[in-house]
Amino acid sequence: MSDTNKTTNLNIKQFIQKVMEGNYAQADKHLQAAVEQKLAKHMKQAKTKNIFKK
Amino acid sequence: MSDKATITSVLKEATEGILTEDALAEIEAVFEESVKERVALHVEKALAEQDDDHAAKLEKLLEAIDTDHTGKLNKLVEAINTDHASKLAKAAKKFNKTLNEDASVFKEEVVSNISNYLELYLERAIPQEDIKRAMNNTSAVRMLKQLREALAVDSALAQDTIRGAVKDGKNKIQTLDKQVSSLNENNEQLTRELVRARSQLVLESRTKDLPETKRKYMFKVLGNKTPEFIEENYDYTLKLLEKTEEERLEGFKKEAASAKQIVDRPTKKQVIAEQKESVVTEDKSSDQPQSGLLPNYMDELRRT
Numbered sequence: 001m002s003d004t005n006k007t008t009n010l011n012i013k014q015f016i017q018k019v020m021e022g023n024y025a026q027a028d029k030h031l032q033a034a035v036e037q038k039l040a041k042h043m044k045q046a047k048t049k050n051i052f053k054k
Numbered sequence: 055m056s057d058k059a060t061i062t063s064v065l066k067e068a069t070e071g072i073l074t075e076d077a078l079a080e081i082e083a084v085f086e087e088s089v090k091e092r093v094a095l096h097v098e099k100a101l102a103e104q105d106d107d108h109a110a111k112l113e114k115l116l117e118a119i120d121t122d123h124t125g126k127l128n129k130l131v132e133a134i135n136t137d138h139a140s141k142l143a144k145a146a147k148k149f150n151k152t153l154n155e156d157a158s159v160f161k162e163e164v165v166s167n168i169s170n171y172l173e174l175y176l177e178r179a180i181p182q183e184d185i186k187r188a189m190n191n192t193s194a195v196r197m198l199k200q201l202r203e204a205l206a207v208d209s210a211l212a213q214d215t216i217r218g219a220v221k222d223g224k225n226k227i228q229t230l231d232k233q234v235s236s237l238n239e240n241n242e243q244l245t246r247e248l249v250r251a252r253s254q255l256v257l258e259s260r261t262k263d264l265p266e267t268k269r270k271y272m273f274k275v276l277g278n279k280t281p282e283f284i285e286e287n288y289d290y291t292l293k294l295l296e297k298t299e300e301e302r303l304e305g306f307k308k309e310a311a312s313a314k315q316i317v318d319r320p321t322k323k324q325v326i327a328e329q330k331e332s333v334v335t336e337d338k339s340s341d342q343p344q345s346g347l348l349p350n351y352m353d354e355l356r357r358t
Contacts, residue, residue, distance in 0.1 A: 009165050009166075034172060035172060038173060042185050
């Protein structure tokens with residue numbers, strides 16, 4: 001598992017934890033961070049593709 | 055009826071017909087009443103005894119039943135406790151296993167499911183094709199900007215006027231660079247000469263009253279130093295020179311004192327000649343005051 005996936009999973013765990021504690025503001029932050037990391041991963045996958053390569 | 059007939063007949067025979075039938079019937083009724091009362095008393099007594107006996111027996115029976123039930127209940131409680139304890143131990147073990155292993159697996163599964171859900175949601179909300187297209191556009195824009203900058207410089211250099219100006223500037227820069235180098239060299243040389251001249255001037259001004267020997271010595275030692283160094287160390291160097299001179303003279307005196315026993319006494323003419331010669335040489339060698347030293351030396355020679 002890569003570092004990005006570990007960080008994403010950690011954010012999801014903290015999101016669940018904060019939801020169970022009722023701390024919804026922190027839960028929102030962790031969920032937002034997880035979504036941003038997933039988006040960044042998708043963008044990185046798209047970026048590594050050489051646009052001039054046939 | 056037989057008893058009644060018997061009592062009536064017995065009374066008839068005993069009284070021989072004295073008692074009438076009514077009296078006999080009354081006597082019989084009283085007798086039967088009395089018998090009934092006594093029977094009732096006996097029955098009541100028997101019933102009371104039977105009741106006491108049964109009560110005692112029942113009490114014993116109840117005690118025995120209680121003892122038996124108590125033992126059985128104790129065994130039952132013990133068995134139930136043992137059973138419940140083993141079940142509780144099993145339940146605790148299962149709980150711990152569930153909490154430590156199954157819960158971890160469940161947690162990982164939940165996280166993985168949420169992660170997958172987020173992936174699917176993002177793919178549906180923002181398709182991967184759109185992201186790729188946006189990234190391609192950004193990369194293309196950045197690359198085009200770099201190409202534009204490179205091509206703009208090349209096209210500017212391609213024009214003759216600009217190329218000539220650039221070459222002219224380059225030549226001027228190279229010429230000025232050479233001039234700066236030569237000027238720097240001249241500047242360094244002039245600075246060195248200035249320092250040397252200032253050193254000579256300082257030494258000349260400081261040693262103008264000294265004898266020639268000391269002057270030469272000072273020029274020899276401090277001639278190639280900076281004026282600041284000369285100003286700082288002039289007095290120390292001069293004192294060092296004088297001290298060395300004194301030590302040298304002390305050495306001469308000791309040498310003369312040690313050699314006077316083996317040397318023959320010179321004649322008076324020789325002494326005078328030596329005295330003149332030594333005065334001349336000392337005047338030439340240094341300006342140190344030797345006038346007090348020579349008479350001492352001569353007195354020592356005369357005394358021996």
